[in-house]
Amino acid sequence: xxxxxxxxxxxxxxxxxxxxxxxxxxxxxxxxxxxxxxxxxxxxxxxxxxxxxxxxxxxxxxxxxxxxxxxxxxxxxxxxxxxxxxxxxxxxxxxxxxxxxxxxxxxxxxxxxxxxxxxxxxxxxxxxxxxxxxxxxxxxxxxxxxxxxxxxxxxxxxxxxxxxxxxxxxxxxxxxxxxxxxxxxxxxxxxxxxxxxxxxxxxxxxxxxxxxxxxxxxxxxxxxxxxxxxxxxxxxxxxxxxxxxxxxxxxxxxxxxxxxxxxxxxxxxxxxxxxxxxxxxxxxxxxxxx
Amino acid sequence: xxxxxxxxxxxxxxxxxxxxxxxxxxxxxxxxxxxxxxxxxxxxxxxxxxxxxxxxxxxxxxxxxxxxxxxxxxxxxxxxxxxxxxxxxxxxxxxxxxxxxxxxxxxxxxxxxxxxxxxxxxxxxxxxxxxxxxxxxxxxxxxxxxxxxxxxxxxxxxxxxxxxxxxxxxxxxxxxxxxxxxxxxxxxxxxxxxxxxxxxxxxxxxxxxxxxxxxxxxxxxxxxxxxxxxxxxxxxxxxxxxxxxxxxxxxxxxxxxxxxxxxxxxxxxxxxxxxxxxxxxxxxxxxxxx
Numbered sequence: 031x032x033x034x035x036x037x038x039x040x041x042x043x044x045x046x047x048x049x050x051x052x053x054x055x056x057x058x059x060x061x062x063x064x065x066x067x068x069x070x071x072x073x074x075x076x077x078x079x080x081x082x083x084x085x086x087x088x089x090x091x092x093x094x095x096x097x098x099x100x101x102x103x104x105x106x107x108x109x110x111x112x113x114x115x116x117x118x119x120x121x122x123x124x125x126x127x128x129x130x131x132x133x134x135x136x137x138x139x140x141x142x143x144x145x146x147x148x149x150x151x152x153x154x155x156x157x158x159x160x161x162x163x164x165x166x167x168x169x170x171x172x173x174x175x176x177x178x179x180x181x182x183x184x185x186x187x188x189x190x191x192x193x194x195x196x197x198x199x200x201x202x203x204x205x206x207x208x209x210x211x212x213x214x215x216x217x218x219x220x221x222x223x224x225x226x227x228x229x230x231x232x233x234x235x236x237x238x239x240x241x242x243x244x245x246x247x248x249x250x251x252x253x254x255x256x257x258x259x260x261x262x263x264x265x266x267x268x269x270x271x272x273x274x275x276x277x278x279x280x281x282x283x284x285x286x287x288x289x290x291x292x293x294x295x296x297x298x299x300x301x302x303x304x305x306x307x308x309x310x311x312x313x314x315x316x317x318x319x320x
Numbered sequence: 321x322x323x324x325x326x327x328x329x330x331x332x333x334x335x336x337x338x339x340x341x342x343x344x345x346x347x348x349x350x351x352x353x354x355x356x357x358x359x360x361x362x363x364x365x366x367x368x369x370x371x372x373x374x375x376x377x378x379x380x381x382x383x384x385x386x387x388x389x390x391x392x393x394x395x396x397x398x399x400x401x402x403x404x405x406x407x408x409x410x411x412x413x414x415x416x417x418x419x420x421x422x423x424x425x426x427x428x429x430x431x432x433x434x435x436x437x438x439x440x441x442x443x444x445x446x447x448x449x450x451x452x453x454x455x456x457x458x459x460x461x462x463x464x465x466x467x468x469x470x471x472x473x474x475x476x477x478x479x480x481x482x483x484x485x486x487x488x489x490x491x492x493x494x495x496x497x498x499x500x501x502x503x504x505x506x507x508x509x510x511x512x513x514x515x516x517x518x519x520x521x522x523x524x525x526x527x528x529x530x531x532x533x534x535x536x537x538x539x540x541x542x543x544x545x546x547x548x549x550x551x552x553x554x555x556x557x558x559x560x561x562x563x564x565x566x567x568x569x570x571x572x573x574x575x576x577x578x579x580x581x582x583x584x585x586x587x588x589x590x591x592x593x594x595x596x597x598x599x600x601x602x603x604x605x606x607x608x609x610x
Contacts, residue, residue, distance in 0.1 A: 032558050032559050032566055032568060032571065033566070033567065033568040034402060034406070034561075034564050034565075034566060034567065035406060036403055036406040036407055039399050039402060039403050039406070039564055040399070042399070042564060043398070043399045043564070046524065046526050046560065046562075047524050047525065047526070048524065048525020048526065049525075050525060051523065051524055051525045052523070055523050055524070056524075057363060058363050058365070058369060059520075059523075059524060061359050061362055061363045062359055062398075063398055063399065065355040065356070065358060065359040066355070066398060066400055067399065067400070067403055068355060069351050069352055069355040070400060070403050070404060070407065071403070071407065072351050073347060073348050073351045074407055075348070075404055075407065076404070076408065077404055077405075077408065079348060080395070080400070080401070080404045084389075084391050084392055084395065087377070087380070087381075087391040088384060088391060090377070090381065091377075091380065091381030091384050091391075094378060094381050099374075101374050101377040101378060101381075102374055105370070105374065108333070108352075108353055108356060109329045109330070109332070109333045109353065109357065110356055110357070110360060110370070111370070112324060112329060113326055113329050113357055113360050113361070114360060114365055114366070114367055114370045115367075116324070116325060116326040116329070117326055117360065117361065117364055117365065118366065118367060230349075233341065233342070233345050233349075234336065234337050234338065234341055234345070234346075234349060235337065235338020235339075235340060235341045236336050236337070236338065268322050269322050270336065271324075272336075274324050274329055274332060274333070275324075276322055276323070276324060277323065277324065278322060278323040281322065
């Protein structure tokens with residue numbers, strides 16, 4: 031097209047797409063550019079604003095490392111990550127929620143009944159439940175990758191005073207599908223706000239807080255892998271999670287119980303001398319699509 | 321909002337925006353996120369596709385340097401850069417066109433009538449014209465920043481065999497508004513396609529070619545700065561510029577003339593012994609907005 035105009039440029043773009051390109055790529059790229067162009071036309075985007083956008087991407091590039099995922103964080107605070115999660119959640123399974131930038135591979139094994147709290151202070155939390163299919167049957171040998179912040183609000187990868195895998199554990203459930211572990215009650219924390227994403231939050235008058243949560247990735251052969259989080263129902267940021275991760279079925283009551291009710295057969299059994307918190311949370315996995 | 325869903329998340333995002341944020345930032349961020357979310361919903365964007373998008377941004381980050389602007393290039397090949405140009409072009413002035421990633425500051429002065437060809441081979445092109453206001457009056461002392469590729473299709477910044485400012489010149493016109501210089505006829509060339517943007521072009525079955533052109537940035541006190549390009553009407557890529565830069569009023573005929581018609585008063589006057597090309601291109605600047 032020799033005479034590209036602001037009104038025909040989107041069609042010119044679509045006209046450049048080859049007849050034999052992958053149909054799904056055509057669908058995604060056409061929709062992406064249609065929305066990108068509509069955004070610019072509707073806002074009458076200026077050169078200065080365009081330069082601001084390029085500078086934002088370059089600023090993310092400047093801080094992006096193996097341990098800091100600023101582009102993922104941008105997607106998180108704009109709600110895109112959560113939206114993609116929700117588009118592919120199954121109604122009869124546990125809701126998925128954001129992976130976030132702090133998962134690390136290679137967590138050490140954590141036995142059923144094991145302890146992640148170690149020497150850290152803070153209220154003991156006993157988290158337990160059963161991994162089930164959508165008919166309610168336990169899923170034997172499911173694997174749960176668990177991670178959370180330390181009591182200072184930092185993940186191990188953010189904190190040079192923690193071991194690499196502190197508050198990370200990989201549990202394989204037994205034939206009854208039951209998991210259980212002790213830890214410190216997670217705390218609410220802020221996403222990193224010293225980079226370009228923090229500038230966006232400030233420009234929007236938004237805070238960087240997330241409500242406290244446990245992260246799980248739950249896997250079992252024949253089932254869809256679930257990435258999810260569990261939130262306590264008394265957290266002050268439940269209604270304003272800066273990364274949009276809260277779903278109603280993921281909000282649980284952490285029940286305070288006397289030490290005498292701490293169950294047998296756990297790593298900490300017989301060592302609890304104060305009230306502890308207990309959350310019972312069953313995880314429902316959807317069958318894998320064929 | 322405790323129960324974020326795929327249908328309400330865009331409103332939840334807008335609800336997070338502070339009452340006292342800058343109104344224009346609110347408008348731009350709201351439109352950006354509305355379109356981002358609509359894009360994901362309409363395409364039912366998958367986790368794999370989302371990861372592909374994040375990997376694309378990380379790939380751009382990995383090659384981005386002071387001399388390589390992969391994010392600008394992405395904006396160029398998706399048509400966003402040209403669209404922003406067109407949204408702010410003025411109907412009665414010369415059309416603007418993409419700056420591109422190869423402009424460098426600090427070009428050496430080039431006198432009116434000067435030569436940029438130097439010892440390079442290829443057809444001599446005499447480019448000339450008058451810088452005018454929208455009433456047709458010459459604009460004295462306007463400044464034209466000129467740059468183009470060498471005959472090998474590379475800009476100086478891409479080519480270690482060229483001087484830093486080869487095929488770059490900064491001309492200040494006289495009281496008659498007239499500019500003139502000699503050069504080699506520019507050649508068509510490819511945008512860098514060895515990075516993530518090249519992968520997008522290939523996935524879309526698109527080529528990386530741009531039609532040949534001269535770049536001008538034209539400035540004068542009291543007028544809007546114009547970034548533009550001049551294309552010859554015999555270029556094979558005029559109808560499929562991969563960065564959408566062609567506008568009808570920027571396509572000119574390069575007229576072949578005998579050596580005897582080469583004008584006096586130029587640096588190359590008396591040194592031309594073969595036919596040369598001549599393009600006459602007046603530049604119309606819009607008055608600055610108050």
